[in-house]
Amino acid sequence: MIRKYLAFFRACWAISLEYRAEGFVWMLTNLLSIIMMLVWLSLSSAGPVAGFTSGDFVAYYMVGLIVRHMTGAWTSFDLDTSIREGTLSPQLVRPIHPVHWYVAANWSEKATRLGILLPLVALAFVLTPSAHLDVTPVSVGAFLLSLVGAWLVSFLSDYMIGILSFWTSQTAAFNQVMWGLKLVLSGILAPIQMFPPAVQVVLDWLPFRYMLAFSNEIALGQTQGERLLFGLVVQWAWVAFFFLLTRLMWKLGTRSYSAVGA
């Protein structure tokens, strides 16, 4: 399995080197997080907003850049195209499940671009002395665990939308709705603490917070102890849910799939 992944990586690496300029433009799309940060900075210039100082907003959104980078998923686009155009068929007859190709593609893109992102984020922290992180063994460990969980929730939910292409041609619409929900509920637009308490309670149980905000909160030391434990349990419960769901859907989908155009 490891050898297969290495082969996949080499292929994906070559593809992403081919499109380096594209990678640069893609980096700029992180601007959305930065724009939101600037809006909150303008609101917090007079004083802390819901307990967040300006430094907290910088720390939140800078960690958020890394988390979003590490959890970004676009498999649904590729899968939608493959299913529609029939290029999925050759992948199906290979002795390895196609999802591994998508995972490898996902990881290798992250690796190529992390090298550019990390120094930029580090620079932002150096330039903003009031931006603090909670660096203890527990929080670092919990952060990494939550990051893996966040990637799984994002990847699997996106993969789920991709699998829907077996039955519908409206994948783009599903993606739009997913993006809208993520934008507001996962913590891109605003940290979860900015929402009314009643909404926060609901968000504790939905998957969106566990795609981004949860990891940010751990890094900032805002979610600790029991709440941290509770969050990890819910997050990994969602991972298990999406894992089982996508497995089932894939089975049903490939059974009813008659490749178009191949």
Add this chain to the structure above:
Amino acid sequence: MRYLRLLVLFWKASFLVELEYRANFVVRILVGVFWVGVTILSTTVFFTHTNNIGGWDFNEVLVITGLFTLMGGIIQALLQPNVSKIIEMVRLGTLDFVLTKPVNSLFLASLRYSQPFSAVDVLSGSAIVVVALSRMGYIPDGLAVLEFVVMFAMSVLIVYSIWMVMATLSFWFVKVGNLSELFNTVWDTARFPVSTFNGVLRIVLTVVIPIAFITTFPAQAVLGRMDEATLGGAMAMGAILFGFSVWFWRYAVRSYSSASS
């Protein structure tokens, strides 16, 4: 006159094509309504902690939000389909069919296709503006309406020019798809009054990437807060950008050597 007739023909053809996919229409409406909810909710989140963003209160920001949705609809309906078509035609070499027709090539390439169903966002955006204005109990007077019409026309012209320059870049760079992604991101700043942003960014958003002209200034106009300088600036900006995009297109077409033949 001939061009107007052609335009009507183009739109009719696109509409007929879209009628083939009626399910898309329902989905489009649902997604449109969903986004109106998302946009209004997100504005509400900010206003639970403050009573103004960059000096604009909730209803005023709502006017900007409405214009943002409206303009997004125009982009989706009229610009995006043509821009992606232009990129594709340059790549495949089928642009020759556009260039050899006895019509202005920019007119044909930039207005041939449309997605009439995306006009849903134009309607919902207008509705947000009307609701926001009536919540304020404010009725714009004749001058405000006139200024708004001018500013809005300029903002359409500016958006058109930006998109056409991006499309024209595809003559040299094959993968321009990402560039429109980039526009979409900067575009998100148009949800907020430009005064939200400080220092360099505000200048960039006014002069370099003229996002301020697209939502903030027309909103100011309809609210009756327009000064001559901004009005003049907008007309100059529209004229300059449009002139540049036309020149750039001609320059690109001159140096274009078809890929297919």
